[in-house]
Amino acid sequence: MSKASTTSYPKDKIKILLLEGISQSAIDEFHRAGYTNIEAFPKALEEAELVKKIKDAHLLGIRSKSQINEKVINAAQKLWGIGAFCIGVNQIDLKAATKAGVTVFNSPYSNTRSVAELVIAEAIMLIRRIPEKNAAAHIGDWLKDAKGSFELRGKTLGIIGYGHIGSQVSIMAEAMGLKVLYYDIEPKLGLGNATGVRSLSDMLKKSDIVTLHVPGGSGTKNLMSATRIKQMKKGSILLNLSRGDVVDLLALKEALVSGHVAGAGVDVFPVEPEGKGQKFESPLQGLPNVILTPHIGGSTEEAQVNIGSDVAGKLINLLDSGATVGSHTVPPLSLPLQEGTNRLLHIHHNKPGVLSEINSIMGKMDVNIAGQYLKTNDDIGYVVLDIAKAPSADILKALQDVKHTIRARVLY
16 A cells, blocks of 8 residues: 555645745655645735635645744644744644644754854854954955964863754864863763763853753743853853843843953844844844854755755655654654555544543444554544544544544545
8 A cells, every 4th residue: 555545535635835935845745745736925924814825724834934823723624734844833822733633843953954054154253253354354444463363173162952953063063173061951972072061150161162052941041141151261252043032142242342252153032023124133233253143043955955855744744644753732653554454533632531432433333443543642632543444424423523522534
C-alpha cells in the first residue's frame, strides 16, 4: 500500500492555504506528494480576510507575522493542521488549536546553521571593531589603527544555552581557535573540548565574548540584567540572537557607554516592527561598535528551503498516515501503514472511558481491530484505529457520537 493511494479524501480536494511567501520548497513537497490544491499569498492576511479564506482550508501554512487566534481557528471548520514555517509558535493560540483538535507543527532546528554562522561573523566584526571603522569610512574618516582590535583565536567564548544552536556555535568556535565555556540549566555533554560550568557568574567573568541561545519566557526575561552585565569581563562582547526580552537593553547601553562592554550584536528586540519598512527604535541605536540586525539570524535562503521541506513533510505525514510527531497540540504518534487495513482517527478530550467506548462500538458493529494506538496529553487524547473492515458511514457516525469527541475522520 503506497501513501499516494491511501487517503480516502481525493488529494486534489484537500485545500492548502499558504501565507507570507513560504518557500517554493514547501510547495514542491506538496506537489510531489500529490497535493496540488494550493493557494499562496506573499504576505500575511488581515483577520477578516483570513477568516474568509480559512473556512474551506484543510491545512494552513504561515510564518511569524500571521496571528492565528481563537476566532480564526473557530472559523476553520475543516482545518486539520497548521504549519508554522519558522522557529516559534507564539503567533498561534495553541490552547484554541488544542481545543479544536488542530495539529500544529513548526521547524525549530532548520535554521541552526544560519544563526550559528552569524554569531561567529558578528564576533569577528566586533572584536576587530569593524562597525565603527566602517561607519567612519563612509563619512570620509580613515581610522587605520590596531588599538582595541584583536584576533578571535585564543579568546574565550561563553555560551549561555547549550542546545542545538549553542552547540553548533561551540563546534564552529573551536575551529576558529576559541576556548569554549558553556552554561545550561540542564546537564549537557560538551562537544569537542567545550567545558560546561556550574556558575553563570563565573563564566561571565572569564569570557571575552558571551553569546545567548536561550528560549523566551518568564524564566529568562532580563537574564542579562544590569547585575549580570556588570559581572562580565571588562572589555568583553555580548551577542544576543535568541529572544528579545532576555537582555536589559538599557543596562547594556550603560555598559557600552561606560566602556565596560566593548561591543554588542543584537538581532532580537522586546518590541519589533510588524513588517518591513516600519519604524524601528532601540536604545542601542547610534552607539559605536554595536551591530543591530532586524531579526535575521535564521533568515537565509538555505534556512527557508530547509524549513519549507521540513514543515511540509510533517503536514504531508499528517495527511497520509495521521502522524503527529513534533506537534504542539495533538499528542505525538508516528504509525506504520498496515497492508489490508483501513485507518480511522479520533481526537477527544482526555476523559476516562473514551477508549473503552470506542472498543465497545467496534465490537457491537462486528469490526476487527488490527491495530490500535492511543496517546494523551493533559488536554486531549488521540486514537488511531486500523480496522480490517472497510469503514462505513455508520461506523464513522458512531465514532463521532462518542462522548467527549472533538473530531473523528476516516483517513483511508
